[in-house]
Amino acid sequence: MNLLVLSVTMLLTFVLLATATWWVARARQMQGAQLSAQLLANSVAPMLVFADADAARNELAAFSRRSDLLLVQVLDERGGVFVQWRADGQPAEGAARVPAGLAKLDARGAASASTLEVWAPVRLKGEMVGALLLRESLQSLHRAVLLLTGVAALLIAAAIGIAARGLGAVQRRALAPLVELSDLAERVAHDHDYSRRAAVRRSDEVGRLTERFNDMLRRIQISQEDLRHKLAQEQVAGQQLHQMAHHDSLTELPNRLFFQGELQRCLALNDERGELMALMFIDLDNFKTVNDLYGHDAGDAVLREVARRMADVVRADDVLCRLGGDEFALILPALPDEHAAEQLALRLVEAVRAPLLIDGKVMPIGATVGLAFSPLDARESADLLNASDQAMYAAKRAGKNTYRRAGDAATDLH
Numbered sequence: 563m564n565l566l567v568l569s570v571t572m573l574l575t576f577v578l579l580a581t582a583t584w585w586v587a588r589a590r591q592m593q594g595a596q597l598s599a600q601l602l603a604n605s606v607a608p609m610l611v612f613a614d615a616d617a618a619r620n621e622l623a624a625f626s627r628r629s630d631l632l633l634v635q636v637l638d639e640r641g642g643v644f645v646q647w648r649a650d651g652q653p654a655e656g657a658a659r660v661p662a663g664l665a666k667l668d669a670r671g672a673a674s675a676s677t678l679e680v681w682a683p684v685r686l687k688g689e690m691v692g693a694l695l696l697r698e699s700l701q702s703l704h705r706a707v708l709l710l711t712g713v714a715a716l717l718i719a720a721a722i723g724i725a726a727r728g729l730g731a732v733q734r735r736a737l738a739p740l741v742e743l744s745d746l747a748e749r750v751a752h753d754h755d756y757s758r759r760a761a762v763r764r765s766d767e768v769g770r771l772t773e774r775f776n777d778m779l780r781r782i783q784i785s786q787e788d789l790r791h792k793l794a795q796e797q798v799a800g801q802q803l804h805q806m807a808h809h810d811s812l813t814e815l816p817n818r819l820f821f822q823g824e825l826q827r828c829l830a831l832n833d834e835r836g837e838l839m840a841l842m843f844i845d846l847d848n849f850k851t852v853n854d855l856y857g858h859d860a861g862d863a864v865l866r867e868v869a870r871r872m873a874d875v876v877r878a879d880d881v882l883c884r885l886g887g888d889e890f891a892l893i894l895p896a897l898p899d900e901h902a903a904e905q906l907a908l909r910l911v912e913a914v915r916a917p918l919l920i921d922g923k924v925m926p927i928g929a930t931v932g933l934a935f936s937p938l939d940a941r942e943s944a945d946l947l948n949a950s951d952q953a954m955y956a957a958k959r960a961g962k963n964t965y966r967r968a969g970d971a972a973t974d975l976h
C-alpha cells in the first residue's frame with residue numbers, strides 16, 4: 563500500500579516535472595528567438611532602407627548559424643520579401659502576412675507543437691520600414707526534454723525499485739514477530755498445548771505484545787493445570803462417594819442401594835434377552851442370639867464370615883449384596899434352569915450352616931433362603947423382591963436353615 567502511494571506520488575511528480583521543464587524550455591527558446599529577431603531586425607534596417615539586398619543576405623547567412631532556425635524573412639514596407647533564408651529541405655515560401663499592429667510592438671511570437679514563429683518590426687530612427695519573420699524548429703527542445711524526462715523516469719523507476727526492496731525488508735522485519743505470534747496462536751489453538759512460548763527478541767511494542775501473549779499462555783496453562791487437578795480430585799471424590807454409597811463397609815459387599823439398581827438393570831437385560839433369572843432373599847437364623855450371647859463384635863465377625871462363605875459359593879456373574887442387619891440378597895442372572903438356582907440355594911444354606919467358630923465358640927448360626935424367578939414369579943423388581951421375601955418367611959415358618967421357592971410346596975432340608 564505504501565509502495566503504491568509512493569509510486570503514484572513519484573509518477574505525478576514526474577509528469578509535473580516533465581511538463582514544467584518542457585514549458586520553461588520552450589519559453590526560454592521563445593525569449594531567445596524574440597531577442598535574436600529584434601537584433602537581426604535592427605541590423606538589417608539600414609540595408610532594407612538602402613535596398614542593399616546582398617548585405618542583408620550576408621547578415622542573414624551569418625545569423626543562420628543559429629541552430630533550429632528554419633526560416634528568416636525580411637519584408638519591406640509593402641509586405642514583399644526583401645531577402646529570406648531557408649534551412650535546407652524547407653519548402654520555398656512567399657511573403658508571410660505581417661501581423662497587424664506590429665509597428666507599435668517589439669518582437670512577438672507564437673508557438674505550435676513543432677515550431678515557433680517570431681515577428682519583429684524593422685525600424686530605422688523609430689520609423690517602421692519593414693518586418694522580420696523568424697521561424698524556429700522545436701525538435702531540439704523536444705529531444706532535450708525527452709532525454710531529461712527519460713533520465714528522470716529511469717531515476718524514478720530505480721528509486722521505486724529501491725524503495726520497494728527497502729520497504730519489503732522493513733515490513734518483513736516489522737511483521738516477522740507478529741507472523742511468529744500468529745503461528746504460535748494457531749498451534750496452541752490446534753493442540754491446546756499452553757506450555758508453548760513465543761521468543762521475545764525485541765524491547766519495543768511488538769516485544770511487549772509478545773511478553774503479554776506469553777503471560778496469557780502462562781495464566782491459561784496454570785488455570786488448566788488447576789482445573790485438571792480439581793477435576794481429578796473431584797473424580798476420586800466422586801468414585802469414593804459412589805463406593806461409599808453403594809458399599810457395605812462391614813462385609814465389603816454391595817449394599818441395598820446398589821442392589822436396587824442392579825436388580826432393575828438385570829431384570830431389564832433378562833427381559834430383553836428372554837432369559838431366566840432368580841432372586842434369593844437370605845436371612846440369617848438366630849443372629850440375635852449371637853449378638854445377645856457373644857456380643858456385637860462377635861455378631862459382626864459372623865456377618866463377615868457368612869458373607870465370605872456365601873461369596874465363595876456363588877457363580878462369577880451372581881451379585882451378592884447385604885441389604886442390612888442379617889439380611890442378604892443374591893441376584894442370579896442368566897440361569898440355565900430353575901434347578902441350578904435351587905442347587906445354589908442348598909449350597910448356600912450348607913455353607914452358612916457349617917460350624918462357625920468365634921473365639922473358640924461355635925456360633926449357632928444358619929441361613930434361610932427365599933427363592934423367586936423372573937419371569938415365572940414376577941417381572942418387576944419390587945414384585946420379585948416381595949415374592950422372594952414371602953418365600954423366605956415361608957422357609958422360616960418351615961423351620962429355618964432351608965429354602966423355599968415362591969408359591970411352591972415346602973422343601974425341608976431336615
Ligand SMILES: Nc1nc2c(ncn2[C@@H]2O[C@H](COP(=O)(O)OP(=O)(O)OP(=O)(O)O)[C@@H](O)[C@H]2O)c(=O)[nH]1
Pocket residue numbers: 812845846847848849850851853857858859860861862865886887888958
Ligand atoms: N452385630 C451386629 N448386629 C446387627 C447388625 N445389624 C443388625 N443387627 C442385629 O441383628 C439382629 C437381627 O435380628 P433378627 O433377624 O430379628 O433375629 P434372628 O435371631 O436372626 O431371628 P430369626 O431371623 O427369626 O432367626 C438384631 O438384634 C439387630 O440388632 C450389625 O451390623 N451388627
